[in-house]
Amino acid sequence: MKKIKFNGVILGTLLTLSLGMSTQSYAEEASTSDTFVESTTLTTETEPTTTTVDSVSVDSSSSDSTETESSESIESTEQLYFDDYYLPSDRSDLNPVARSSNLLRSSMDIVHAGEANRPKSQFIDISSHNSSISVANFKKMKTYGINGVVVKLTEGDYYINPYAQEQINNATAAGLKVSAYHYAHYTTGSSASKEAAYFVSLANRFKLPKSTVMVIDIEEGKMLNANLTPNTTTFVNTLKSKGFSNTMYYMNRSYATSGYFSVSKFGAKNMWVAQYPYTPTANMKWNNEFSAWQWSSQYYIPGIAHPFDISMDYTGYLENGAQGKWLSANQYVTITKKNYSIWSNFNFNSTTNSTKNLYNQTFKVSGMYKHMNGATYYSLYDNNGKWKGYLNASATTKASGPQGIWLNENKYVTLTKKGQTLWGDINKFSSKKGNSTNLFQQTFQVKGKYRHVSGATYFSLYDNKGTWRGYLNANGATSATGPQGAWLNENKYVTLTKKGQTLWGDINKFSSKKGNSTSLFQQTFQVKGKYQHLSGAVYYSLYDGKGNWKGYLNAAGASLATGPQGTWLKENKYVTLTKKEQTLWGDINKFSSKKGNSTNLFQQTLQVKGKYNHVSGATYFSLYDNKGTWRGYLNANGATAASGAQGAWLKYDKNVTIERKGYTLWADLDKFSIKKGNTNTLYKKNYLVKGKYSHFSGALYYSIYDNKGTWIGYLNADATKK
Structure with missing residues (x-):
């Protein structure tokens, strides 16, 4: 494409200058030698033909000539030259113009592919003038750094490039990025x-994907007026309505700066500008405020007869596609928006995933593309270097490192793994705050977290005093529904050893009560689980021997037992065994050993030095005889508690005769502190025994009454024996 329409004195002068000069044929038809062949013959087009597009017959002899042109528009058939460059004129296939060969050939360098000290050669544009180009020749272009080709499809509303399909197919087969252009006439x-x-109809016919960059070639002088911007807007909107959203604009430098084309509206980075220096060199970066710069029309590739228009691609849109050039990056991002697609290509017709599934996860960005649609697309990789796809940067938040971004959180976790490091830094893991072994099963508040690129989540932990404890890998903790912490399985037994402790139905908000430890004092319960509350307190979940849940109790109100027997409860009292066939156990955890039977000790009094309140509900006395010998554990139901060492009152109904003198009659058998008399005065007399005590000492004491029913006192049964 070669451009410009210009008005004013300069144009008139140049037109006059050109009248005496011979004209050349199109550059595409010039000799392949290093010098140009002069010609005085004007290039002419063939007679118009009828072309059918999408089943609609259009007469190629009809054109836009019926439309009214703005009085502001100017047409030129010549090129404009300045001190060190010139602006090329149009190359319409419908309205070819004569060229001033002397002016062109005497001033503009011929450039051969591979020459040193030339601007970058990144893409070409071709039309019917380039005719057939083989796959091999396109591949040859790639060896010289040309990665893109812009193929002319149409002009006006009826011309079709007859070589377009072949050019597209061969360029694609050679691995070049194909874009398309339309030579515009609209007014x-x-x-x-x-x-x-x-x-669009021809782009569809030629099976170009919707992602194709579609270029509007604006170089007709009649278009250069106040209507250019609104008319171009209509053109672009029509393309978009038909699925082609990637639009670029080609024109020469003077059009781009004329004021008729709104650079701010259409975007400088969507513009491809032509301006030919006489001697293009590598240090030139002309028109780099735009997307691309066409810097010569005299670019020759060895083995190919005709020259090409050659361009430098600043954004990469025409060399790589609408996504632009690969921009190297080394950063991390966290996905912070849902319902964005992660794409496998920039045709946007295949996805690898959705951000809904990867929400708040962190990935490495190894590179990015600044798409011509205005969006930046990150190329995402996981921690193992596996590519995840292309994602619109709007769905992410940039992180300062591989840890990702800070994500607000307000929840509670309990540390359920030992040996986990609490980090002071999870960017480089360069400092440590502690270890979970020391904080095992403790509960902390999570005020925030990081989703590290490794895939791990790190919680930021605070204790109940608001002190920060470090970052912990979430795998080392279990999430809780509240400050009570996570449920921790337990299987042990405790005996309630403090009164006045509340049994809670809820320890999240402590909003309901189940009872009080006073009524359950010294009872044993099974602990099936526990919570280590943020406050630091441990709460046991208690069940009785029948499996009934009794509530949550602060562990400070209970003593841990080694088994279902409960904890040892110190005791100092006396009991008399009042039931036969009761086992004396050597073990009441598993009841695996026996010490004897109550039948052998029936009605004997033993000292209780301790007891266990078993989870079953039974109390087991730990019994000792008067010699200090331990006799075993006896279910309290097999004994009767005594008020002292005398033992329990045992009902007895028997007449006895006092057979021995010198025995004391006691009023008190506990401490033997009060005497009632002596058997010397009762010798050989008969008395009624209404009850007896089997004293801890081993002696048997009768409670005797005279024949009038008067209580005489307690007498050692030995005094009634001969």
Whole structure:
């Protein structure tokens, strides 16, 4: 494409200058030698033909000539030259113009592919003038750094490049990125819409994907007026309505700066500008405020007869596609928006995932593309270097390192693994705050977290005093529903050893009560689980021997037992065994050993030095005889508690005769502190025994009454024996 329409004195002067000069044929038809062949013959087109597009027959002899041109528009058939460059004129296939060969050939360098000290050669544009180009020749272009080709499809609303399909197919087969252009004539909104629809119809016929960069070639002088921007807007909107959203604009430098084309509206980075220096060199970066710069029309590739228009691609849109050039990056991002697609290509027709599934996860960005749609797309990789796809940067938040971004959180966790490091830094893991072994099963508040690129989540932990404890890998903790912490399985037994402790039905908000330890004092319960509350307190979940849940109790109100027997409860009292066939156990955890039977000790009094309140509900006395010998554990139901060492009152109904003198009659058998008399005065008399005590000492004491029913006192039964 070669451009410009210009008005004013300069144009008139140049037109006059050119009249005496011979004209050349199109550069594409010039000799392949290093010098140009002069010609005085004007290039002419063949007679118009009828072309059918999408089943609609269009007469190629009809054109846009019926549309009214703005009085502001100017047409030129010559090129404009300045001190060190010139602006090329148009190359319409419908309205070819004569070229001033002397001016062109005497001033502009011929450039051969591979020459040193030339601007970058990154893409070409071709039309029917380039005719057939083989796959091999396209591949040859790639060896010289040319990665893209812009193929002319259409002009006006009826011309088709007859080589377009072949050029597209061969360039694609050679691995070049194919874009398309339309040579525009529109001067009204309706003609703009009509030309755009025509452009799209051929793009569809040639099976170009919707992601194709579609270039509007603006170089007709009649278009350069106040309607250019609104008419172009109509053209672009028509393309978009038909699925082609990646639009670029080609024109020469003077058009781009004319004021008729709104650079701010269409975007400088979507513009491809032509401006030819006489001697293009490598240090030139002309028009780099735009997307691409066409810097010569005299670019020769060895083995190919005709020259090409050659361009430098600043954004990469025409060399790589609408996504632009690969921009190297080394950063991390966290996905912070849901319902964005992660794409496998920039045709946007295949996805690898959705951000809904990867929400708040962190990935490495090894590179990015600044797409011509205005979005930046990150190329995402996981920690193992596996590529995840392309994601719109709007769905992410940039992180300062591989840890990802800070994510607000307000929850509680209990540390359920030992040996886990609490980090002071999870960017480089360069400092440590502690270890979970020391904090095992403690509960902490999580005020925030990081989703590290490794895939791990790190909780930021605070204790009940608000002190920060470090970052912990979430695998080392279990999430809780509240400050009570996580449920911790337990299977042990405790005996309630403090009164006045509340049994809670809820320890999240402590909003309901189940009872009080006073009524359950010294009872034993099974602990099936526990919570280590943020406050630091441990709460046991208690069940009785029948499996009934009794509530949550602060562990400070209970003593841990080694088994279902409960904890040892110190005791100092006396009991008399009042039931036969009761086992004396050597073990009441598993009841695996026996010490004897109550039948042998029936009605004997033993000292209780301790007891166990078994989870079953039974109390087991730990019994000792008067010699200090331990006799075993006896279910309290097999004994009767005594008020002292005398033992329990045992009902007895028997008449006895006092057979021995010198025995004391006691009023008190506990401490033997009160005497009632002596058997010397009772010798050989008969008395009624209404009850007896089997004293801890081993002696048997009768409670005797005279024949009038008067209580005489307690007498050692030995005094009634001969």
